[in-house]
Amino acid sequence: xxxxxxxxxxxxxxxxxxxxxxxxxxxxxxxxxxxxxxxxxxxxxxxxxxxxxxxxxxxxxxxxxxxxxxxxxxxxxxxxxxxxxxxxxxxxxxxxxxxxxxxxxxxxxxxxxxxxxxxxxxxxxxxxxxxxxxxxxxxxxxxxxxxxxxxxxxxxxxxxxxxxxxxxxxxxxxxxxxxxxxxxxxxxxxxxxxxxxxxxxxxxxxxxxxxxxxxxx
DNA sequence: ATATCGATTATCT
DNA sequence: GATAATCGATATG
Numbered sequence: 723x724x725x726x727x728x729x730x731x732x733x734x735x736x737x738x739x740x741x742x743x744x745x746x747x748x749x750x751x752x753x754x755x756x757x758x759x760x761x762x763x764x765x766x767x768x769x770x771x772x773x774x775x776x777x778x779x780x781x782x783x784x785x786x787x788x789x790x791x792x793x794x795x796x797x798x799x800x801x802x803x804x805x806x807x808x809x810x811x812x813x814x815x816x817x818x819x820x821x822x823x824x825x826x827x828x829x830x831x832x833x834x835x836x837x838x839x840x841x842x843x844x845x846x847x848x849x850x851x852x853x854x855x856x857x858x859x860x861x862x863x864x865x866x867x868x869x870x871x872x873x874x875x876x877x878x879x880x881x882x883x884x885x886x887x888x889x890x891x892x893x894x895x896x897x898x899x900x901x902x903x904x905x906x907x908x909x910x911x912x913x914x915x916x917x918x919x920x921x922x923x924x925x926x927x928x929x930x931x932x933x934x935x936x937x938x939x
Numbered sequence: 940a941t942a943t944c945g946a947t948t949a950t951c952t
Numbered sequence: 953g954a955t956a957a958t959c960g961a962t963a964t965g
Contacts, residue, residue, distance in 0.1 A: 935955055
């Protein structure tokens with residue numbers, strides 16, 4: 723029996739358009755809260771999860787951003803057109819997903835840090851290689867940038883540079899009409915530069931928000 | 940409950 | 953040669 727949340731969203735999902743991403747990453751980050759990340763495998767069932775935590779990275783003037791020291795082969799997507807997936811590999815183990823913002827030639831991006839699973843829980847657990855006995859275990863699927871990427875099967879080879887605004891792509895972002903209520907801004911997590919800036923956006927109190935208990939929820 | 944640490948590799952200096 | 957937008961295991965209170 724497939725475990726899933728009570729709400730069905732697929733039929734209502736409408737992709738976000740390019741203009742949504744062609745803005746300052748702070749604005750995009752705030753408005754991404756409550757939207758839905760969708761994985762549609764060639765064969766197999768759809769995975770969906772609500773975005774509950776993101777971070778804005780501002781481009782060449784942001785010392786913590788991958789774009790800080792200019793365009794390279796790795797970060798090229800951040801300098802390209804908005805609405806595309808920037809996937810990087812970190813600590814020899816994990817992939818992390820971003821979406822490009824701003825416009826061609828101007829870098830900017832939003833890092834996906836945590837999701838609330840909606841459909842495809844069993845497939846996510848399989849992808850993560852863990853068992854989820856009860857909903858209390860669900861945060862282990864998608865709370866954290868490395869975890870959510872593994873749950874969605876996101877890799878640099880497969881997804882870097884892909885357009886996230888097309889419903890026909892295998893990875894895209896949709897709006898199901900959900901309106902985020904309590905938003906909160908906090909310092910970003912896991913970085914060593916510009917840690918004073920409030921560029922992490924969360925749905926306050928959402929149990930799927932990542933990070934140690936000592937960090938703002 | 941919180942802290943520390945090792946894993947493992949693409950990327951850049 | 954060093955570092956990193958992390959995770960999970962282990963140790964300690």
